[in-house]
Amino acid sequence: MKCLALFALFLLLSAFTSYLPSATAEFVYDKDGNKLENKGFYYILDANLGGGGIEGAATGNETCPLTVVQSLNELHSGLPILISSLTFVRFISEERMLRLEFVGVPAPCAPSPLWTVVKGLPEGRQAVKLAGYENTVKGWFEIRKLVGQHYKLVFCARDTDACESIGVHVDENGKRVLVLTVDDPLHVVFKKINTWDA
Structure with missing residues (x-):
């Protein structure tokens, strides 16, 4: 019985540590060169100025802004985002x-x-939405470095442990919807929000 309990504890610890970042994982930095703070408030901005910050919008037949999109205005910072581990x-x-x-x-x-x-x-892509939407995929988000202070967001599905980059798909109404993509991630930077000026 003691051996069985120890084996169960071993399996539990193994499962937990398999989701921890690797020992070589580096800190993520904002555009001012500061480490991203856990439970900090940030704007997530396009690193290449192909669009603005990240915000919510109504797409398809939605009557509320339930879809996560990139602003069409390059000068707009989007909505404040809480990033928490x-x-x-x-x-x-x-x-x-x-x-x-x-x-x-x-x-x-x-x-x-x-x-x-x-x-x-309907568009055949897995899109980033607000929780509570039907057909959600259980999982979590991660930040991964691209080059310099450019990063990409990825989504990892809990059932498969497979992680896919988040990119932009322009829908039929011209909205830049955040979707899962294989080879075209959105390059982003993070801007710390120190005061509520939004």
Whole structure:
């Protein structure tokens, strides 16, 4: 019985540590060169100025802004985003399991400000939406470095442990919807929000 309990504990610890970032994972830095803070508020901006910051919008037949999109205005910072780790740390490192959520989304419209990924959409792509949407994929987000202070967001599905980059798909109405992509990630930088000027 003691051996069985120890074996169960070993399996539990193995499962937990398999989701921790690798020992070589580096910290993520904002555009001012500071480490991203756990539970910090940031704008996520296009690193290459192909568009503006990240915000919510209504797409398809939605009557509320339930879809996560990139602003069409290059000068718009988007909505404030709370970046938080699923484990207790002071700073965010690459490949760490994260929750991303908008700050200040009206509750009657969106059941939750948390980001998730939704499958089975008419456009045939898995899109980033707000939690509470049907056909959500269970998983978490991560930040991974591209070059310099350019990063990409990825989504990792819990059932398969497969992670896919997040890119932009321009829908039939010209909205820049965040979707899972294999080879065309959106390059982003992070801008710390020190005061509520949004």
